[in-house]
Amino acid sequence: MMRRFLLPLLALLWLCAPVLAIAQTAPAAAQTAPAAPAAPTLPALPDVTVGQVGDSKVSLPLQTLLLMTAITLIPSALLAMTAFTRIIIVLGLLRQALGTGQTPSNQVLVGLALFLTMLVMMPVGEKAWAQGMAPYLNGQIDFATAWQLTTGPLRDFMLAQVRETDLMTFAGLAGHGAYGSPADVPFPIVVASFITSELKTAFEIGFLVFIPFVIIDLVVASVLMSMGMMMLSPMLVSAPFKILLFVLVDGWVLIVGSLAASFN
Template sequence: MKRRIWFVLLAAALFLPGSLAAQEVSFSLGDDGSVSARTIQLFALITVLSLAPGIAIMVTCFPFMITVLSILRQAIGLQQSPPNMLIVSLALFLTYFIMEPVFTQAWANGISPLTNNEIGIETAFERTIEPFRVFMAARLDPETFFAMAELRPDTIDEVPDENAALSVLVPSFLLSEISRAFQVGFLIFLPFLIIDLVVAAVLMSMGMMMVPPAIVSLPFKLAFFVLADGWSLIAGSLVKSYF
């Protein structure tokens, strides 16, 4: 029964008069009736929506947070605990806690006036990205920025500030954040490495060479981390590094 109904509707649509079909197409596409223009707009909208989460992560402190937390889990010796979803969620909420003033300023300056039809899209984009420019410029490593700028002839004269080109500012910021995260990760790794070395030395002195030191040292590392209130210390230190 459903197939017959769909067949009748399809036949009716195919045999509509030419003027009526043209009116329907013009109504569905807009006043101008331009198929190519609407197609390009739809393609651009889908592209922006698919890239929006990645772009939002690139210009925030999320790369720094997720890298440090991943190194911390590796230093403790736990492969799947906390799970990846929990690590990513913690990094996201810490990122939101740090970036909330930037998000608020970007919304007030650019997105809100655009939704109220007070400014155009280009002006809204510049006003929205401006707080992120200031945030990224404050965390830039000048040497990394100049190294990136020298890779292209037209960006050699760029200065590491909020007015720099986004094509240089964003990758320089990401590289600086990852480099800083590895430096912090090295400092986090040292206490757990010392525990591993001590446990390995004790096992060797006792002649227990067949016992894996990682298994014996894991409870001691967990106890050390819990007694030191490690999660609060790590989260507090990461947040304070941005203020």
């Protein structure tokens, strides 16, 4: 079960593989190059001095430095290329609509968004693992083929959520015309279009979530005004009614289920 939850995260880590491939290509070429004097060989990547202890310098292989840099890109990949953006925005707007301040806390919302993202992205991660990562680790395919097969499911997932207007906007910014097929769309344009589309979709869902709570606020404010209790905050009085309504309709299940079903 733990392996199934880790597959989407491994697929995201795989997106950083080009950096690692560049870091490993040079030393590999230097080791496998022929020993003939006329054949040029690529030099190994040098060590990088990262500190000094006393009189001794502390060096770090450039390959390790690139690996550590690639690992730091995982949170950005999580935010940019998965369902996390839409889910966390909707949950944040829901908390604001309820008027409960910092309840649930940010840790609770992020935790719920992460596990819901794993649930949504699990089919994509499993497909990417089966098609690209597993055959490459078993030595059945080369790196270029593995990269295409691994990013293919993630690319299809993002393209299914992208609006055509957003895609054409970024294509125009890049100086491109209309694309003949989805495979012709460059990966950076897919990611940029996906992020903007997710933001728009998240705010649309948040608007629909806000409507019933705004109606409750208006009704409570009107009742307080008619009773002459203008000094009493309507938000304070309406908060229990909004929480009661949300609990009676089993709001968390509705929100989570609707978010998971909103992805094509």
